[in-house]
Amino acid sequence: MTISMSVQEEIRRLDSEGVPARQIARDLGISRDSVTKYADISDYSPRPATPVRRPGASVLTGYIDVIEGWLADDARRPRKQRHTARRIFDRLVAEHGYAGSYSPVQRYVKAYQQDRRGAGDGYAELSWPAGxxxxxxxxxxxxxxxxxxxxxxxxxxxxxxxxxxxxxxxxxxxxxxxxxxxxxxxxxxxxxxxxxxxxxxxxxxxxxxxxxxxxxxxxxxxxxxxxxxxxxxxxxxxxxxxxxxxxxxxxxxxxxxxxxxxxxxxxxxxxxxxxxxxxxxxxxxxxxxxxxxxxxxxxCLALPTAGFDPVRYETRVADKTGNLLIDANTYAAGTAFGGRKVTVGIRHDRVEILDEHARPVVTLPRAFGHQADTVFDPISLLPVLIAKPGAWTHSPARATVTDPVRDWLDTADTTDRRQLLAALHAAGTAAGYQHAITAADTLIRAGDDPGTAAIGMLARRLATGTEPAASTVDLHVYDTLTTGQHNHGDQPDVEHDDQQHDQHSGVCA
Incomplete structure (x- = not known):
């Protein structure tokens, strides 16, 4: 039974006045042992609490030496490869038939480590200066x-x-x-x-x-x-x-x-x-x-007038296909560079390939980790496909075009395929590969031949943003312009227009 501070105070007051312990116990409704206990306390100064360890050592009887042996061996191992309490518990169960719960093991390991903690262990509070x-x-x-x-x-x-x-x-x-x-x-x-x-x-x-x-x-x-x-x-x-x-x-x-x-x-x-x-x-x-x-x-230090250019330059020799191995990934310089020595500028987001005279050849996105596929610029593959159009079917460039362009190239004969590939290369060099593919796709969908100079003009307009939106054009207006005849009446002369259109069609035919 816990005696409150006020009751303890009353016990000690009555005791100091000479009241017998029996009388104090009867007046306060407590036992004589409690009166004796609190009356005899000589020091009421505050004291730190003493933790009471929960029982558990008994279930670890026979395992203490094993646990301490493993923990002692850990002192020779890297910190990240030492036993945790969970690992010790798992090993005790698997290797020594331990049938107890995890909690006693956890408490013992914690107490073991705390008892052996040196004065220099732990973290120091650090002060960091400005800058x-x-x-x-x-x-x-x-x-x-x-x-x-x-x-x-x-x-x-x-x-x-x-x-x-x-x-x-x-x-x-x-x-x-x-x-x-x-x-x-x-x-x-x-x-x-x-x-x-x-x-x-x-x-x-x-x-x-x-x-x-x-x-x-x-x-x-x-x-x-x-x-x-x-x-x-x-x-x-x-x-x-x-x-x-x-x-x-x-x-x-x-x-x-x-x-x-x-x-x-x-x-x-x-x-x-x-x-x-x-x-x-x-x-x-x-x-x-x-x-x-x-x-x-x-x-801080003042910034220099020029910013640092974070690029790493290295020398590579391309293989016979013009490919380079850079940080475990393969990059395509182009078939024209097969067996040649090139310089590569490695940046955080791209790889720049330069020729023997440090002139830019191609810029490719940088790959991180390990990629099975070669990193390439499709336009760099077109010259060899122009020379060998039969290689189109298995070229990596085939996956970079739209479905209409792919279908057209797949079914085209050698001459037509070479002609479109050459047109794509010329348009892509001038206006960008994606604009060239978009131009070819547009012409094919319109039913026109994409292997002409029109692809280059359309690609350049797409690149500059000057290509107008597609719309339906009434070609009948050209009939009146070529014949020089106009219908000035309020109502259109349908029969006259049809005759003029037939005449124009016949001339064109």
Whole structure:
């Protein structure tokens, strides 16, 4: 039975006045043992609560040595490959016939680890000066051009102000990192003096005390005069601000999945949304984030007059078909470059192929991961198809045209097929491949021969936006113009018009 503080106070008052314990117990309605207990307390100073461990050791009898052996061995293993309480429980059941529940195992493992925690374990609170940024990647889904994609979101935070920025990319390469950092630097108006990363393999990594950086990122640092530090990949607290920001921005900017026509458009929206987050108040300092970020920018380095061009140039020799292997994916330079040495400029979103004299040959979209199909520009395949029209049936270019154009080429004889392919190549070179295909599709649907100069004129009008909307044309007006006769009456002379049309038709025939 718990005795309230007021009753305890009364017990001690009566006891101090010399009232017998029997009388106190009878007057207050409590036992004499309670009177004796509270009357004899000599120190009422507050004391910390002593946790009472729940029972459980008895069900682990015979398993303690096994558990402690596994945990002791973990000290020699990487942190991410050590036993969890769940793994220990599963092994006890599978290997030692343990029949108890999971909870006693969990409690024992927790107590074991807490008892052996050193004074240097745990996280230190770090203070970040203005002008310092932390960088990390996170993943999120987005719908780009109608396709759901997994994007790699580059997050840059300024811990002093808690300002956060994000840019999304298809990969985590050095080209993506440098492009994103340049975009954020120019948006913020300054370059951070120090960038803090974990072991991001795209730009560099730390092995012990040695740091190895990519040449592209080393040039990026020289360009902006900033430094970089690579923290322990197992110590998230060393860049905890950006670690938290990755999850925060994913929950607040990427839920539900954003929809955009292009990745560039999505990134513009992300910057605008990050600016809006800057209007909030710092969670600890109680000052608007935007005001603190002004101090961050002031402490940053001034931007150079020219922005860094994040491109990596490498030399390749094309195979006999004119294909190149770049980062595990195949790109088509064109059959004319079979066996030739070319230069490739690798950017975050595209691959530029240059000839021996550094003149542009073709620009292709960059592929990330591993793709089974060759990345190619359809127009670069047309010259060999013009020379070998029989190869059309199995050419990758066949899948890039519309159904009417494909059907026309499939059924055309060798001469007509070569003629249309040559017309597509000429029109595509002048006005763009897609405009050339649209022009050919339009002519075929109208019943005209697409393998003529008309495809080039129509493609150029489509490219410049000067092609008028299709409409039905009354050709009878040309009958009056060619005969020079007009009907001036109020009512049309149907018979006269028909006669003139017949006469005109006969002349044309």
């Amino acid at each position: 310092t940024a932390q960088v990390d990647f996170g993943q999120a889904n987005a719908v780009i051009a109608g396709v759901l994609q997994v994007l790699h979101v580059l997050v840059v935070t300024f811990p002093f102000s808690n300002m956060r920025f994000a840019q999304a990319y298809a990969g985590e390469t050095a080209e993506c990192v440098c492009h994103g950092l340049r975009t954020i630097f120019e948006h913020a108006g300054g370059a951070p003096r120090q960038l803090v990363f974990d072991n991001a393999t795209g730009i560099g990594r730390r092995v012990g005390a040695q740091v190895v950086e990519s040449k592209l990122f080393a040039a990026f640092k020289l360009h902006y005069r900033c430094t970089a530090r690579y923290c322990n990949p197992y110590s998230g607290n060393e860049k905890g601000n950006v670690e938290n920001a990755v999850g925060f921005l994913r929950r607040n900017l990427m839920v539900p999945e954003p929809v955009a026509a292009t990745l560039t458009g999505l990134n513009q929206v992300l910057l605008a949304q990050c600016d809006q987050l800057g209007a909030g108040v710092h969670y600890r300092k109680g000052v608007p984030i935007g005001d603190l970020f002004t101090d961050d920018v002031t402490a």
